[in-house]
Amino acid sequence: MFDSLSSKLSGVFSGLSRRGRLSEGDVAEAMREVRMAMLEADVALPVVRDFVDKVRERAVGQEILESISPGQAVAKIVNDALIEALGGAGAATLNLSAAPPVAILMVGLQGSGKTTTTGKLGLRLSSRERKRVLLASLDVQRPAAQLQLQQLAERVGVTSLPILAGQSPQEITRRAMKTARQEGYDIVVLDTAGRLSIDEALMQEVREIREIAGPAETLLVVDAMTGQDAVNTAQHFNEAVGVTGVVMSRMDGDARGGAALSMKAMTGAPIKFVGMGEKPEALEEFYPERVAGRILGLGDIAGLVEKASETLDQEESERVAKKMLAGKFDLDDYASQIRQIGKLGSVSNILGMLPGAGKLKEKLGDRDLDTTIFKRHQAMISSMTKAERRTPAIIKASRKKRIAAGSGTTVQEINKMLKQFDDMSTMMKRLNKMGLAGMKQMLSGMMSGKGNPNMPGGFGGLPRR
Numbered sequence: 001m002f003d004s005l006s007s008k009l010s011g012v013f014s015g016l017s018r019r020g021r022l023s024e025g026d027v028a029e030a031m032r033e034v035r036m037a038m039l040e041a042d043v044a045l046p047v048v049r050d051f052v053d054k055v056r057e058r059a060v061g062q063e064i065l066e067s068i069s070p071g072q073a074v075a076k077i078v079n080d081a082l083i084e085a086l087g088g089a090g091a092a093t094l095n096l097s098a099a100p101p102v103a104i105l106m107v108g109l110q111g112s113g114k115t116t117t118t119g120k121l122g123l124r125l126s127s128r129e130r131k132r133v134l135l136a137s138l139d140v141q142r143p144a145a146q147l148q149l150q151q152l153a154e155r156v157g158v159t160s161l162p163i164l165a166g167q168s169p170q171e172i173t174r175r176a177m178k179t180a181r182q183e184g185y186d187i188v189v190l191d192t193a194g195r196l197s198i199d200e201a202l203m204q205e206v207r208e209i210r211e212i213a214g215p216a217e218t219l220l221v222v223d224a225m226t227g228q229d230a231v232n233t234a235q236h237f238n239e240a241v242g243v244t245g246v247v248m249s250r251m252d253g254d255a256r257g258g259a260a261l262s263m264k265a266m267t268g269a270p271i272k273f274v275g276m277g278e279k280p281e282a283l284e285e286f287y288p289e290r291v292a293g294r295i296l297g298l299g300d301i302a303g304l305v306e307k308a309s310e311t312l313d314q315e316e317s318e319r320v321a322k323k324m325l326a327g328k329f330d331l332d333d334y335a336s337q338i339r340q341i342g343k344l345g346s347v348s349n350i351l352g353m354l355p356g357a358g359k360l361k362e363k364l365g366d367r368d369l370d371t372t373i374f375k376r377h378q379a380m381i382s383s384m385t386k387a388e389r390r391t392p393a394i395i396k397a398s399r400k401k402r403i404a405a406g407s408g409t410t411v412q413e414i415n416k417m418l419k420q421f422d423d424m425s426t427m428m429k430r431l432n433k434m435g436l437a438g439m440k441q442m443l444s445g446m447m448s449g450k451g452n453p454n455m456p457g458g459f460g461g462l463p464r465r
């Protein structure tokens, strides 16, 4: 997502930054390129026009032309304009401030991801926001649809409304709201039936359900992979039933991103969440400033940090980070890091959030690092004494034999692990000095499997799955 747009825009700005001063001609030329990049990314034409006009107007201003680093100044203007186009800084959150039970109505075409998103929302609201959530399927179009939601609800540990055969969507809605009132639920998520295309019968059904439930949110789920069609769908739904927010599913795919960039401007409805996969956890808030940063290659560092801190033990990470900075990383810390790597999930996911790592991610594809090696390292470390873990240098021949026997590994493997640990410590010390640019270099070394000639091996030799 956004990869191609991102690399094109970076090209424009690095071209600009090589110049001392910008003339109006330079700006005009850059804007032509920005315009083309956006159209190629499938951004709607009116949005592109508006965007380019805005940027040009601001960039041509005197202060920019005389500023010291014009490339950066223009990048900043583009960044701000992107954030505006995406709906303004800060995530558009759910409005749940009505009296409980608060209804959330899920609408959209068939196959857009409504049921999946209903399950994701159920999980999110119950676990993060500690709400009592009831899920109800109003999809009587397809026989298995209600069962699909029921199973999903069980999987995420949220209650679903018992299925009663023969009820209409309107009847199910009444029953869901009544059950929620009687049993004290905070939130009811209503998963409606879709249609293959927008038709009046669907819209009428949605309007009737809305009348009954009085939802605080009507969330439209659209498939990011359908590009501009997603925007058209949103316009239609918004006109016919009114939409308070959009969920873009399949943002994990290779859609060009134009739909996300056009949505707010074309429909007025903000993107509230994006679906990043089929799993119930794969729902993220939509932060325009982070997306803009990602597009401009600034990397979604904030997103990465949020993801990491959610998944990892915060205090443990801080403790290890401090030791790393102080150059006092030991084998205990290494073992703790190994445990946490498992929790972070796919390496390619993490790479996608790092600045400029788009290319590496492409190379890696869906493959992931083989983590069995980490498990073996963990076994070795747990067969060591405290003193050995703290000061690996004391591990000589006889100790190695004992550790190998204890962990079911060989002395050779122990040697290799110690060497790798040693390299890693060296690398960390260098990393501190190098900053971000160095980090990218290191990553590309990791991915090519060769390592950088100036750098120790690191993970370069790890087998991949």
Ligand SMILES: Nc1nc2c(ncn2[C@@H]2O[C@H](COP(=O)(O)OP(=O)(O)O)[C@@H](O)[C@H]2O)c(=O)[nH]1
Pocket: 108, 109, 110, 111, 112, 113, 114, 115, 116, 117, 194, 221, 248, 249, 250, 251, 252, 253, 274, 275, 276, 277, 278, 282
């Ligand atoms: N990769 C990916 N697949 C998704 C996402 N959201 C939904 N899906 C898949 O899309 C298909 C249709 O989803 P479903 O929720 O049944 O759509 P509905 O007809 O609108 O209820 C299912 O196979 C889902 O697993 C997403 O964010 N990413």
Ligand SMILES: [Mg+2]
Pocket: 114, 115, 116, 139, 145, 192
């Ligand atoms: Mg469904």
